[in-house]
Each structure stands twice: as C-alpha cells, then as structure tokens.
Amino acid sequence: MMAIPQSSIIALSLMYTKLPPSASDLTFWATPPGNAISFNEAVQAFSTSSAAKAAYPMLASPIVLSQNAAARRDYVTQAFQNLYGIAATAINAEELTYWADTYLLSSPQAIFDFPVVLNQFSPASRQQALTNRAQVAENFAVALAATGSSTFTSAQYSSGWGIVNTVTADAATVTAANAQIAQFVAGGGGGGGQTFVFTTALDNLPGTPGNDTFNGDNSGGLAQQTVQLGDVANGGDGTDTFNYFGPTDNVLPQLSNIENVNLIQGSGNNAGGTNTAAFDFSAAAGKGLKSVTVDTLVLGAATTTTTIQGIGGVGLTLKGNFNNNNLTANFGNSATEAQIATNAVNKGGTLTVQGNKLTTLNFTATGSSTFTKLVTTPVDAGAVNTIKVSGDGKSLSFSDNVAVANSIKTIDASGLTAGGLTVAFGTGITSFKGGKGDDIVRSNNLTTTTDSAVDAGEGTKDRLIVNTTADVNTTARANVYANFEVLQSTDQTVDLDLFAKSPFVALRSAGASVFNNVTATQAGDVTIFANATPTFNLKTATGTSDTLNITVSDGLEAVNNLTITNPTAPNVEILKFTTTDNTIVTTLLNAPSASTITATGAGTFNLTTGARELGTGFSIDASAVTANVTIDASAGNVNGAIIKGASSSPAAVNTLSGSNQNDGITGGSGSDLLRGNRGQDTLTGGAGVDQFIYGGGFANNKGTANVDRIADFVAGVGGDQFKFATGADQFLNGLNFTANATVNINTAQTIATAANIDDVFAGITAITASTNATLQTVLVTVSAGLAAGTYLYANNGTGAVSNADDFLVNVSGITGTLSVTPTTGNFIFENFA
Known part of the structure; x- marks a missing residue:
C-alpha cells in the first residue's frame, strides 16, 4: 500500500x-x-x-x-x-x-x-x-x-x-x-525565538511564542551585576532557556515558563567572600522549569561548594570542568527519585545528593565523567538505596577508593550501552550489574555471599579492586564477584584460586601485595601502578621459561617515577618490563631464577641486580627503551652478564655497569657511559660520544684478568673518552690522579705475534713511569697470533711492564687518532666511586 x-x-x-x-x-x-x-x-x-x-x-x-x-x-x-x-x-x-x-x-x-x-x-x-x-x-x-x-x-x-x-x-x-x-x-515565532539580555536596571522580559534565550551576566561583580532578585523573565510559549554567568551566589530572577536553566562558569567565591553558595529553584520548578544544567565551575583560590536546591521533579545536568569543586543537589521534600545527567564532567569534586524521600538516583551518562566521591546524605530520615546508570557515556566514576553509603543496596549500570561505572562499595551492596564497557569496583566486607551478586557484565577489562584481604579470603566471598577480568591490590594478599566466577587475565599491583596461585595468563599481564614491593607466586612453575610481563604505569598523563623494591618472583626465569612511567627496580634478590630481563617503553629504566648469582647466559636487554637506561650488575656474582642499553633514540643516555665477571656491554646511539668493572669485558659504545669508565679501585683495572675489549672507540677531539678515576689507588696502584692530570702517548709499538694477553704484556717495551700528574700510555699493535689487535697500555708508577699491575685494553676497533686535549680529547680524569 x-x-x-x-x-x-x-x-x-x-x-x-x-x-x-x-x-x-x-x-x-x-x-x-x-x-x-x-x-x-x-x-x-x-x-x-x-x-x-x-x-x-x-x-x-x-x-x-x-x-x-x-x-x-x-x-x-x-x-x-x-x-x-x-x-x-x-x-x-x-x-x-x-x-x-x-x-x-x-x-x-x-x-x-x-x-x-x-x-x-x-x-x-x-x-x-x-x-x-x-x-x-x-x-x-x-x-x-x-x-x-x-x-x-x-x-x-x-x-x-x-x-x-x-x-x-x-x-x-x-x-x-x-x-x-x-x-x-x-519575529521568533518559528522556534528560533529571540535573545533577551538582562541589564543593571530591574528588567521585566516577556518572551515570544518561539524558543527564547535570556542571558544574565554577574561575572563582573556587584558594580556590573545584571541579574537581580527583582528581575522578571517570562518565557511564554516555546522551549526557553535562561543562561546565567557568574558566581553561584543565590541571585535568581523571577522565572516563569522557562524550561531550561544553564549555570555557566559559576564560582562559590561570591561577593560575600565565602566559599559556599546556593541556588534555590523552588519557585521556578512550579512554573514550567524542567532542567537545570551546571556547566563548568571556576577554579578559585580554594575549593568551593555550590548547592542547587528546590529541584524536585527537575532534571539536573552536570557538564564541563569542575576544577575539583564540590556540588550539592537537593531534590527537596517529596521527590523519591532524582534524575541526574553527566556530560563529560572533568575534575568533579564531591557530588552530594540530598532529598527527604529520595530512594533512587537515576544517572544518564554522556562522555567520561569523574567525581572524587558520591555522598547520599539524607536531609532527615530518607536514605538512597538504589543507583541506576544508563546512557552512551564512555565512563562514569564515583571514585574507586571512597565508598558509597552503606544504605545503598542496588547498583544497576546495565543501561550503560558503551561504557562502565567506577564505584567503591559500602557494606550494604546486595546487587551490582555492570555496564557494557569496563567497570571498576572496589570490594567491601559485604553482608551477602550470594554467588555472582556482583556481576561486572560484558566488559573485557572489568576491574575488581580488593579493599582488604578479608573481603575475598574465602571461596564464598570471592565468588560474590563475577565476570571481572582484572584484579587489583594494594598491600593485600589474594589467592586467585578462590575466584571461580571471575576469569582474571590481568593483575594490578601496588604496595606489598601478594598474589598466590598466579596462572601463566595472569603473569603475562601485570601492571605496577604505584610504588610496590610485590610478590607473585606462580600456580605452576615448570621448565625454564616462566614469564612475568610487568607494565609500569600509574595511568596518569604525566610521566612519573615508580619504584619496584625487590620484587618476589621465586620461579620466574623471564622478566619483561614495559616502562610507560620511569621505572626503578632496586634489586632482583628475590627473583633468583630470573636470568632473562628485557625492557621496552618511553619511560626511563633503572635496574640493579643486587648481590645475587647471575645464571649462565644472564642478560638484561633494554635496547627497545627510548629513554635513559641505567643498569648496575656490579654486585652480581658467579657468571657475567650480557647488557644492552637503549639503542633506538639518540637522546637516550645509557649508564651500564657490569659485574666482576666477564660481561658483554653494549650501548646505543646516544652518549653512553660503559663500565665493565672487573673481568675481561667486551664493550661496545655504539654511535654518540661514549665514555669508558675505569675506577673503583685498582683491583678492577690491573693485569691480565681485567683486560677489556672496546669494539668501536672513536678517537680524536670530540670523540669517545676514557674516564679514569681520581684519588689514591682508584685507577692504578700507587697513583693519585687529580682532575688536572694529563696523558702522554708514547711512540707506538709493534709486537710481531702474541698468542694470549700475557704474551702481549711480555712484548711491550717499558715506557716512562706514570706520575700523579701524568699518565704514561702507548698504543701497541700485535700483528699476528690469537691476541692480534691494537691495545692501549698504561703503566703504574714503576717503569717495568707488569701483567699483574699495569693497565691494558684492547681497542682493535679504534678509528682516528687519539687526542690528549683536556676535556674534549679522549682522556679525562674525574672523581667517581
């Protein structure tokens, strides 16, 4: 048809x-x-x-x-x-x-x-x-x-x-x-209406049949105040709007037949100098008012509280940046339900909802909104027991750490078609339904032990924050919580085997949290979101490749410093760090099996192994980090370490210290500091102006056992540098260098053949003895044999060549001509440990 x-x-x-x-x-x-x-x-x-x-x-x-x-x-x-x-x-x-x-x-x-x-x-x-x-x-x-x-x-x-x-x-x-x-x-009859502006005189503004707008501005103070108690505005027909700009100081005109009121850029710092203010809409609510919108609260010298009262039966909309200011909404003496819309509220302070007979709060969410806490204080005997949330908003947060009132029994956010709700429970919760997005819930010692009473719903990263260990320390208590994918703890002990209703795939840790019976999936997605001394006890730990993937991020926009103090992971062989924030790992003493450590990310990475055994093939690879990297394996023992610093960013500076065994240390494309310590280390500086550090006592640098190999030394002014320690016996025994010490490079020598390092020492012709003022050195070329290459030799305070006391380093990869120019040449002296 x-x-x-x-x-x-x-x-x-x-x-x-x-x-x-x-x-x-x-x-x-x-x-x-x-x-x-x-x-x-x-x-x-x-x-x-x-x-x-x-x-x-x-x-x-x-x-x-x-x-x-x-x-x-x-x-x-x-x-x-x-x-x-x-x-x-x-x-x-x-x-x-x-x-x-x-x-x-x-x-x-x-x-x-x-x-x-x-x-x-x-x-x-x-x-x-x-x-x-x-x-x-x-x-x-x-x-x-x-x-x-x-x-x-x-x-x-x-x-x-x-x-x-x-x-x-x-x-x-x-x-x-x-x-x-x-x-x-x-003339405005078509719905566009007319715009009326209040003046400093008393105004009586009649509207048209269209959709009129009335603008009042009190932001200029008393001298320029346009909205006064004696003003009258009648919207007439149409859907009319009153826009008020300025402090929330209880100044309203006499409104009738005006459906919408917008309070824009309000501030409690009003003419009276107080930090609290109120608007009373009782009269307007009986004369056609349908909605009140609070749009942005101005940042002031102190936190302010704005009260909107007399809005029983009137919808309240909150939007814009609240600058951590507080808002109280009083729905009066008769309303049993409150209608509150949230539209991208940024930095919302405390939201207090009052009403003599209020039992239900209905929130409609648009965008992402955040409040520091939700308070449902009854004016007298009333008590809110139900919260419902709907809308297409991405998220609505009532705080993940300040609990809602114990009177609240039901929270139903299933009407959120795209986002999730963040809320900390009081003890009274008997039913929770999450939104279609990712919810965040902080547990409490609930009276209910009904399975799945708290159901996160359809999100993929619904998060359960364990408030106290006692909240979830039995199977009955743990199974109250259903369909959560992420478990978070600060200073609590959690047994993941207790949760049969929540398929956790990720963990979040801060403080001295202990996670027991951690599966491989859960270990593969761990976030450290604050300073932590965490413990991860794996449920099944067999083989040689048990892995713990740790992302270090507090979730804030700024890059901050987070410290992981001696993480306990007794059966983990592979540790992977993602440094969203700057990361400090103080020691790996309580992760004795960890032998493969990698790091990636934009935050700095600072790791100290501590005095622990370095297993065969022990490695720390931070080549994928794009910020500064500091690795200290100096206390590691038994075996050497393979250490790689950041290599993808010229701006990244690596400070890499090896163990007292034979290490392989590689820098990146920036200006790095490489220190092999004792042992026969292989050092590769990479691009940039690199420093190769020798100090920490003469025992680190002397003789055959400590001959390093530098693979890529760039000689000449502005090139790579040897940094020798000042102070008595800090570089070589019997010498006390200062920062003003110089270097003399003697006539180069050639050795026909050498099978090993001792042969190299034996083939060197003695040069002038070094003094506290001048270090005597010579470049030595070994033409053939297993030890063939180019070496830099320096003697101590005696002229004779000694394979037990003098300094020798293999510089076969050297390019250019060594420079002794102070500061910018290839040799500097500095006081360091």
Whole structure:
C-alpha cells in the first residue's frame, strides 16, 4: 500500500482540525506505521480526533446534535469557512439546505465524512481554495522546521492556522500568507525565538511564542551585576532557556515558563567572600522549569561548594570542568527519585545528593565523567538505596577508593550501552550489574555471599579492586564477584584460586601485595601502578621459561617515577618490563631464577641486580627503551652478564655497569657511559660520544684478568673518552690522579705475534713511569697470533711492564687518532666511586 500523498494529509488536517501539520506530524504519515494507513482510515482518525471535536461541536456530540437542524447548519457553515474561507452569508441557500437537511441525515457515517464529501463535489474554483491553503500550510511547516521547530507548540499551531485561514482561491492571498510566514519566523515565532539580555536596571522580559534565550551576566561583580532578585523573565510559549554567568551566589530572577536553566562558569567565591553558595529553584520548578544544567565551575583560590536546591521533579545536568569543586543537589521534600545527567564532567569534586524521600538516583551518562566521591546524605530520615546508570557515556566514576553509603543496596549500570561505572562499595551492596564497557569496583566486607551478586557484565577489562584481604579470603566471598577480568591490590594478599566466577587475565599491583596461585595468563599481564614491593607466586612453575610481563604505569598523563623494591618472583626465569612511567627496580634478590630481563617503553629504566648469582647466559636487554637506561650488575656474582642499553633514540643516555665477571656491554646511539668493572669485558659504545669508565679501585683495572675489549672507540677531539678515576689507588696502584692530570702517548709499538694477553704484556717495551700528574700510555699493535689487535697500555708508577699491575685494553676497533686535549680529547680524569 502506498502512503497517502502529503498534500492530502495536509488537507485532511485543515478540514477537520484547523491545525496546519508540523514536519514531525507529516513524517508520521510518511513512515511506518503511518504510511500503511489507508485514506478511509485516515479520514476516520482525523474525524474522531480530539482536535476535530474541538473544531466542530457536531463531531464532539454527533448523536445529539445531528437531530438539531440549527446545529447541522452550523456544521456546514463551519466547514465552508475552514475548507475555503467562505463565509456563511456567501453560501448558496439551496446547497446549504441540501447538506444540512439531506446529506447529514442520510447515515450516521455521513456526519464524519462530510468535509471530504463536500470537497469532492465542489467546483474546481472552490477546491482551489483548499489547495492553496494546503500549500501555505506546507510552507509554514517547512519554514519552522528550518529554524529547528519540527514539532509545534500550541501557540505555533494557532499562529499557523491564523495565517492559513486568510487564504482563499485567489493567488494573491497565497502571496500575502507567505509574507506573514516570513514575518512570523523573523519575529521568533518559528522556534528560533529571540535573545533577551538582562541589564543593571530591574528588567521585566516577556518572551515570544518561539524558543527564547535570556542571558544574565554577574561575572563582573556587584558594580556590573545584571541579574537581580527583582528581575522578571517570562518565557511564554516555546522551549526557553535562561543562561546565567557568574558566581553561584543565590541571585535568581523571577522565572516563569522557562524550561531550561544553564549555570555557566559559576564560582562559590561570591561577593560575600565565602566559599559556599546556593541556588534555590523552588519557585521556578512550579512554573514550567524542567532542567537545570551546571556547566563548568571556576577554579578559585580554594575549593568551593555550590548547592542547587528546590529541584524536585527537575532534571539536573552536570557538564564541563569542575576544577575539583564540590556540588550539592537537593531534590527537596517529596521527590523519591532524582534524575541526574553527566556530560563529560572533568575534575568533579564531591557530588552530594540530598532529598527527604529520595530512594533512587537515576544517572544518564554522556562522555567520561569523574567525581572524587558520591555522598547520599539524607536531609532527615530518607536514605538512597538504589543507583541506576544508563546512557552512551564512555565512563562514569564515583571514585574507586571512597565508598558509597552503606544504605545503598542496588547498583544497576546495565543501561550503560558503551561504557562502565567506577564505584567503591559500602557494606550494604546486595546487587551490582555492570555496564557494557569496563567497570571498576572496589570490594567491601559485604553482608551477602550470594554467588555472582556482583556481576561486572560484558566488559573485557572489568576491574575488581580488593579493599582488604578479608573481603575475598574465602571461596564464598570471592565468588560474590563475577565476570571481572582484572584484579587489583594494594598491600593485600589474594589467592586467585578462590575466584571461580571471575576469569582474571590481568593483575594490578601496588604496595606489598601478594598474589598466590598466579596462572601463566595472569603473569603475562601485570601492571605496577604505584610504588610496590610485590610478590607473585606462580600456580605452576615448570621448565625454564616462566614469564612475568610487568607494565609500569600509574595511568596518569604525566610521566612519573615508580619504584619496584625487590620484587618476589621465586620461579620466574623471564622478566619483561614495559616502562610507560620511569621505572626503578632496586634489586632482583628475590627473583633468583630470573636470568632473562628485557625492557621496552618511553619511560626511563633503572635496574640493579643486587648481590645475587647471575645464571649462565644472564642478560638484561633494554635496547627497545627510548629513554635513559641505567643498569648496575656490579654486585652480581658467579657468571657475567650480557647488557644492552637503549639503542633506538639518540637522546637516550645509557649508564651500564657490569659485574666482576666477564660481561658483554653494549650501548646505543646516544652518549653512553660503559663500565665493565672487573673481568675481561667486551664493550661496545655504539654511535654518540661514549665514555669508558675505569675506577673503583685498582683491583678492577690491573693485569691480565681485567683486560677489556672496546669494539668501536672513536678517537680524536670530540670523540669517545676514557674516564679514569681520581684519588689514591682508584685507577692504578700507587697513583693519585687529580682532575688536572694529563696523558702522554708514547711512540707506538709493534709486537710481531702474541698468542694470549700475557704474551702481549711480555712484548711491550717499558715506557716512562706514570706520575700523579701524568699518565704514561702507548698504543701497541700485535700483528699476528690469537691476541692480534691494537691495545692501549698504561703503566703504574714503576717503569717495568707488569701483567699483574699495569693497565691494558684492547681497542682493535679504534678509528682516528687519539687526542690528549683536556676535556674534549679522549682522556679525562674525574672523581667517581
């Protein structure tokens, strides 16, 4: 079945109701289910409508009035006027008699069909009048829709009919009517309305039939205060709005017929100098007020509290940046439910909701909103017991650490179609339903032990924060919580085996938390979100590749410093760190099996192994970190370490210290500091100006056992540097260098062949003995043999060459010519441990 033509619908509406249809009205007839209605069904609908009964007394009481000749004649003359603009005196007497005394008495249905039948049997010249009226009515609907009024107020219907009723079959009347439409819209009747501005004088502002806006600005202080208690604003018809700018100091005009109030950039720092303020809407609430919006609370010298009261039955919307200021909403003496919309509230302080009889809070969320806590303080004996949350918001947070009132038993956030709710439980919770997104819930010592009483729902990262160990220390208590994927603890002990209803896949830890029976999946996704001394006891730890993946992030925008103190992971062989925040790992003493450590991320990475055994192949690889890296394996024992610093960012500086065994240490593309300590270490500086550090006592640097190999030394001014320790015996025995010490490079030497380091020492010709003022060195080239290469030799305070006391380093990868220029050359002396 095809939809009834729009022109026919408009004509029926004019015939029967004297109401020019709005764009919304016409949309109904063009879309399901309206477009499935037949013409005869439409006639029946219009003729029996309340509007038709108001337009025609005959249709209101057809049985009684159809028996009255005068009433029938009135019905006919009214139809002629409404359809064609023809007055009663202009109707042909014979035709009037026929319709009144013959047709209307022909059947009961004839009374309802009469306007349609009249038009069907009218001459074309008369029908033209109805066609013209329908066209003007359509023009009226289009013009108002363009201003945002797709639905009409009663005043707009009335004004529209007033224009349509001037139209006849004469084309000139159509032109004149269209001009009236334009004038009506320009005057604000089209819904756009007018904007009224309060002045410093007392104002009495009457609105138009359209959607008016009233603006009052008290932000300039008393001298420029435009909104006063004596001001009057009457919105009239339409949907009207009062915008108030300035301090929330209880100054309201006398409002009536104004549906919406916006309090914008309010501040409790009002003229009286206090940090509390209030608006009382009791009077306006009884005169058409439907919603109050608090849009942004100004950052002041101190936290402020703004109170909105007298809003029983009025919707409250909160939006914008609250700058940590507090808001109290008082819903009065009779309301049992409160309607509160949250629209991207940033830095919301304490939200206090009051009401003598309030039992239910209904929140509608848009965007992401955060409050430091939710307080439901009764004005007298009332107590809120239910919270419902709906909307398409990404998140709504009432704080994850400050509990809601113990009187609250039910929290239902299942109406959140995209986001989740953050809430800390009081002890009274017996039912919780999460949203479609990720909820965050802090546990409490609940009275209920019903399985799945707290159901996080459909999110993929729903988080349960364990408030105290006792909340979840039995199977019954743990299984209250269902469908959570992330478990968080600060200083608590949690047995993950107790949770049969929540398939945890990730852990969050702070403080001295202990996690027992950790699965491989859970160990694969751990977040340290604050300073921590955590313990992770694996449920199953077999083989040599048990892995703990740790992301270090407090979740804040700024990059902060977080310290992991001696993490306990007794059976973990692989530790992986992601450094979103700057990360400090103080020691690995309580992770004795960890032998493969990797790090990646944009935060700095600082790790100390502590005095523990370094297993065979022990490695620390921070090459994927893009910030500074500090690794200290100096206390590690038994085996050496393979250490790699950040390599992907030239700005990253690596400070890498090996053990007292044979280490492999590799820097990156920045300017690094490499220190092998004792042992025969292999050092690779990489790009950048690198420093190779020798100190910490002569025992670290002397003789065959401590000959390092530097793979890529860049010689010359501005190149890599040897950094030797100042102080007595700090670099070589018997020498006490200062920062002003110099280096002398003696004539280079060549050794034909050497099979080992001792052979190299044996082949060196003695040079001048070093003094406290000058370190004597020489470059030695070994041409052949297993020890072939280039070496830098330095003697101690005696001239004889000693493989037990002198310094030797393999610099076979050297490029350029060594420079002894102070500060910028290749040798510097410095005081360091």
